Amino acid sequence: MTAETPIDEALLRANPLPRHSQGDDKNARGTVLVAGGCREVPGAILLAGLAALRAGAGRLQMGIGSSLGPSLGLAMPESRVVGLPETEEGMIHPSAAPSLARFAARADAMVLGPGMPASPEASQLTEALLDALPAGSEGPALVLDAATLGDLRQQREALRRHAGRIVITPHDGEMARLLDTERQAVLADPLSAAREAASLLHLVVVMKGGCTHVVTPDGAAWSCDRGDVGLATSGSGDVLAGLVGALLARGATPLQAALWGVYAHAEAGRKLARLQGPIGFLARELPPEFPAILASLAAPQP
Template structure:
């Protein structure tokens, strides 16, 4: 089980994304809730939310710290923005969890974590959501990853509909090991986390590894160094959430999002050079890349299951 399948255009054409009916409305394209941001990092919610829409989701709710909600709503007029009680350091207070869970019932996917304060309050909020959510697919990123191993029984309730998106430092903290150990065996540590937590793991890095709880693995090594920039991870998490809201499985959403993210960086690299493009600039590239892969080769019917 040591190998991994390369993510290629041919592989993606063999696991096509769900398509909305031509006469379908925005509700049928899927709703996303993004729980993200803080007073210090409100832009993470913006990047993740717009990424979800660029992935094709029909409706977006963004929930963030109350004092930054209005500016965020003005910056993303396509979204319904919810201002939540704040902690003293400008994060989202844990007592917001019950209300968020109630609002999320009609959503296809919920993303938690980008730009949230990296403290016990964020871990507590994530725990409340894990307890109270029932139905939506989940993406856990950044601050929402804190303490997950201690909450794994809560997370197991969501087996089959959850994705986590750690980088090496977050994975090390998650498993209680050194970062060097993650760097030495990213696929192995991703397999360990996927089995422990019963989630699909997107192990971000120069070669991004995607692993299922059963240990199956996919990899994407076609990105460029320019993707290692502030906000890039927020856009990736938002893409995963948007695809989940459309009805993709956790594995489909992870594999497609990683490819779309990487190829968006490649387009910008060809246009601007390997360094200096911004995470926000990735977003406008996504629909075109997705459209180019939307039709199976030759127009033949293909399976929606990933190739083995």
């Protein structure tokens, strides 16, 4: 198996993001749909949505349980918010999958999972949505996060319909549940766990951690250890999911979106650590750093 390639500025400049010209309207930069949340964690999709807009997506839409929709709309006036049938916990009900799929079919990328509690209903919603979404280029690229990941081993047939268009963003606990193994086994060798998941599910894996690994189904791997300890904070993963979703919506491939997203997320943490100290900055403070970081990487070199 080949060694990992470091994710650095030279790598990203050799794999540039799609460029957007003066005069392009918001549709040219793509539409992101973020769906998830529950009554206990309604702000997770707000963080993901904020990250998506700060990473350059042209339009943002959000799907959440109906009781939470008005509050989310007021908190995020830049977004269209759709309230959907919900469970007792305020999570999107699995029966909403067809409606959510029709909504998602008009988006370029969809981020599913931030703020959703791990539950049978979350797995049912994920599987039903994968079945209902248009396949291939007719449907949105996908970022699957949090509670959507637990039962993906049992959803491989549904995943195949969207081959080449999915990024997953697990931390060690989520990866352990996905692979039906112990968390300590993932912590002992996160790269091997990421390779196993990428090969099994035929998608791009972003294995989050102190050193984050990006792996493709053929086992090729990249790593980023630039992240500061302060990134290990509530909501940081939601921000990363929204950032990757925005880059997909802008036209990046899943691998490009993962590489650029991981680096920009880590670099935002480094900037905040320098300004505020290594721990104590908030996940909501990461997205405002993205425009300058992405612009600097896209700028021509002298």
